[in-house]
Amino acid sequence: MKIPAAKIYFPEEERKDLLKQVDEILESGQLTLGKYTREFEERFAAYVGTKYAVAVNSGTSALEIPLRALDVKGHSVIVPTNTFFATPASVVHAGGEVIFSDVTENLCIDPESVKENIKKDTKGVIVVHIGGVVPPQIKEIQEICEDHNLFLIEDAAHAHGSTLDGKMAGGFGEAAAFSFYPTKVMTSGEGGMITTDDKKIYERALVFRDQGKAGFFGNVHTEMGYNWRLSEIHAAVGLSQFARLEAFIADRRKIAKIYDEELNERGGGGVTPIKIPPEVKSNYYKYVVMLDEGIEIERAELKRELKEKYEVGLSGEVYELPCHLQPIFKDLYGFTEGVFPVAEDVCKRQVCLPVFATMTEEQAKYVVDSLKEALC
Ligand SMILES: *Cc1c(COP(=O)(O)O)cnc(C)c1O
Numbered sequence: 001m002k003i004p005a006a007k008i009y010f011p012e013e014e015r016k017d018l019l020k021q022v023d024e025i026l027e028s029g030q031l032t033l034g035k036y037t038r039e040f041e042e043r044f045a046a047y048v049g050t051k052y053a054v055a056v057n058s059g060t061s062a063l064e065i066p067l068r069a070l071d072v073k074g075h076s077v078i079v080p081t082n083t084f085f086a087t088p089a090s091v092v093h094a095g096g097e098v099i100f101s102d103v104t105e106n107l108c109i110d111p112e113s114v115k116e117n118i119k120k121d122t123k124g125v126i127v128v129h130i131g132g133v134v135p136p137q138i139k140e141i142q143e144i145c146e147d148h149n150l151f152l153i154e155d156a157a158h159a160h161g162s163t164l165d166g167k168m169a170g171g172f173g174e175a176a177a178f179s180f181y182p183t184k185v186m187t188s189g190e191g192g193m194i195t196t197d198d199k200k201i202y203e204r205a206l207v208f209r210d211q212g213k214a215g216f217f218g219n220v221h222t223e224m225g226y227n228w229r230l231s232e233i234h235a236a237v238g239l240s241q242f243a244r245l246e247a248f249i250a251d252r253r254k255i256a257k258i259y260d261e262e263l264n265e266r267g268g269g270g271v272t273p274i275k276i277p278p279e280v281k282s283n284y285y286k287y288v289v290m291l292d293e294g295i296e297i298e299r300a301e302l303k304r305e306l307k308e309k310y311e312v313g314l315s316g317e318v319y320e321l322p323c324h325l326q327p328i329f330k331d332l333y334g335f336t337e338g339v340f341p342v343a344e345d346v347c348k349r350q351v352c353l354p355v356f357a358t359m360t361e362e363q364a365k366y367v368v369d370s371l372k373e374a375l376c
Contacts, residue, residue, distance in 0.1 A: 001366050005313030007356040008182055009248070014240045021236045033216065036235035041193070043242060044178075047161075048170035050195040052202035055235060056209055059157045059179020061228040062192035063090035063126075066175035068224070069204040070151050072096035075123035078150075080109035081322040082343040083128045087155050088323050096123070098333075100324045102340040106274055107288065107318065107350075108135035110342065114144055124151035127173070129159035130318050131286035131352075132185070133276055134169045142172065153177070156195075158285040158318070160185045161249045165279050170195040175205075180238055183316070185252070185285050186245050188238030191230050244357075251357040252284040255364050259287050259353055262368040269372035270295045271351065286318050287353045290346070295375065299351060302374055310370035315352035322347050 010018075025031060037055050045053035056062050063086060067077070073095030079088045081100040088098040099122065101113040107130040114125055125145055127138050138154075145152045152173030156162075159169035160178060170176040175198065180191035194205050204223065207214060212225025230238075241248075263273050271289040276282055291299065299317075306312040322343040324335040337344065353367055 001363060002311040003313060003354055003359075003363050003367060004356070005315045005354050006183055007358060008187060009244075009357045010240070011244070014244070018236060018240050022233055025232045025236065030232060032229050032231050033210070034232045034235075036232045036239060037230055040230075040235045040239050040242065043239070044193050045195060047242075047245075048168045048176075048195045050171050050176075051197045052195070052199070054194040054196075054202065054205040054209060055230040055238070056192045056194065056228045057230050057234075058190055058228075059177055059181060059184075059192040060086040060090055061209075061226070062177035062179065062194045063087065063153070063155060064094050065205045065208045065228060066153055066177065066194055066196065066201055067091060067094035067096065068208055069201045070124060070153075070174065072123050075121050076119055077123060078109075078114050078117050078125045079323075080126075080128055080343070081324045081340050082107055082130065082319055082347060083155065083323060084157065084319065085323060085326065086157075087126055087128055088329060091126075097121075098329070100329075100333075100335075100340065103343045103346065104135075104137065105342065105346065106133060106135055106276075107131065107346055108133065108137060109141065111137050111140040111144060113340075114141060118144075118148055118150070122148070122150060124153060124174075126153045126155050128155040128157075129162060129169050131274075131288050132158050132162045132282040132284055133280055134159060134162050134164035134172070136164060136277055136279060138164065138172055145173075157181075157184065158283075160283060161245055162283045163281045171197070174198055175201050180241070185248055185283050186238070186241040188230070188234045188241065191234050191238055248357045249283045251359070252355050253282075254361075255355050255359050256282070256284040256287050258361055258364040259368065262365065263289065268292065270375035271371065274350075284355050286315060287355050288318065288350050289353060291349045291351060297375065299348070302351065305374045306370055310366075310374065312367055312370045313354055315354050317347070317350055317352055319347055
C-alpha cells in the first residue's frame with residue numbers, strides 16, 4: 001500500500017464549478033480585489049467569529065501586515081523558536097527585533113519563557129498554533145499581555161477551524177494570520193487571511209495590502225504598503241475549499257482517532273502521541289508523535305526506511321530545527337545549541353504521521369503497523 005505524506009483534495013464537482021467561475025472572472029475583467037475576495041473575507045470572518053477579515057496573497061503577509069499596523073518598527077516581539085521561518089521573518093520585515101522563546105512539551109510557546117523575555121521595548125507576543133493545537137496556555141499569555149500592555153498575534157497558519165474551549169482559532173488576540181499554502185488544511189493555491197476585531201488594524205490592513213494606497217481608486221499613498229493583494233482566481237479557489245473545510249477537518253479527526261486508538265490503547269511501540277487536552281479540538285493539520293527515549297533509530301533513517309520498505313511518506317516536521325538554530329537567525333543573533341532545551345529536544349524527537357482528508361481507515365492502520373515494525 002502506497003501512502004503519501006499529504007494529499008490535496010479538490011473533488012471533481014468543485015473543480016468543474018471552479019472552471020466556470022474562472023471563466024466568469026476572466027470575462028468580467030475584474031481580476032483582483034473583487035466580489036470573490038469580498039465574499040471569502042465575509043465568510044471567513046463569520047466562521048472565525050471576528051468582526052473583520054482581510055484576504056492577502058500569503059500567510060506570511062497576513063503576519064507582516066498586522067505587525068506593521070501595530071507599529072512594531074523599532075520594537076521587539078516575542079516569538080516561539082519552534083515555528084516556521086515566516087513567523088520571525090515577518091517581524092524582521094516589519095522592522096522589529098525578534099526575541100525567541102522556548103516552548104513546552106505541546107510544542108507551543110512557554111508562558112514562563114515569555115515572562116522572562118519581556119524587555120523595555122517589547123511590544124507583543126506571537127503564539128503559533130503548532131500542528132493545529134490552540135494551546136491552553138494561550139489564556140495565561142493573554143493575561144501576561146494584558147499586564148504588560150503587549151499585543152497578542154496568533155499565527156494560525158496551521159489552525160483553520162481548531163478550537164479551545166469551543167472558541168475558534170483566530171479570535172484570541174489583536175489579530176491572527178491564516179495561510180492557504182497548498183500543504184495547509186485548506187488552500188487557495190497561495191493566499192492568506194488576517195482576522196481581527198480591531199477596526200484600526202482592519203482599516204490599516206486594507207491600506208497596507210494595496211501599496212499603502214488610501215483608497216482603491218486614488219493615487220495617494222499613506223502607508224509603507226506593498227503588493228499583498230489576493231487575485232480573484234485565488235479567492236475563488238479559496239472559497240471552494242472553504243466550503244469543504246468542516247468536512248476536511250472531520251475526515252482528519254477520524255484518522256487521528258484511529259491513530260489515538262492504535263497508539264495509545266494498543267501501545268505506541270516506541271512512539272508517544274503528544275497529549276491534546278479535551279478542551280482543545282485540533283484540526284489535525286499534523287498528527288505529532290514523539291520518539292520514546294531509548295529509541296536508537298535516527299529520525300532520518302526511520303523516514304527513509306518507511307519510505308523505501310513500506311512506501312509510507314511521513315509528513316514534514318513542525319519543526320525539524322528550531323528557528324534560533326537556522327543559520328540565518330543563528331548568525332544574526334549569535335545563538336548556540338542548548339539555549340532553548342525543550343524546543344531543541346521536541347524538534348529532534350518528533351515524527352508526523354501522514355494525515356489527509358481522503359485517507360482510509362485501512363491506510364491509517366497500515367501506517368501504524370509499518371511504523372511499529374520499523375521501530376522494532
Ligand atoms: C505556512 C506557514 C506560514 C506562512 O504561510 P505562507 O502562506 O506560506 O506564506 C506562517 N507560519 C506558519 C506557522 C506556517 O506554517
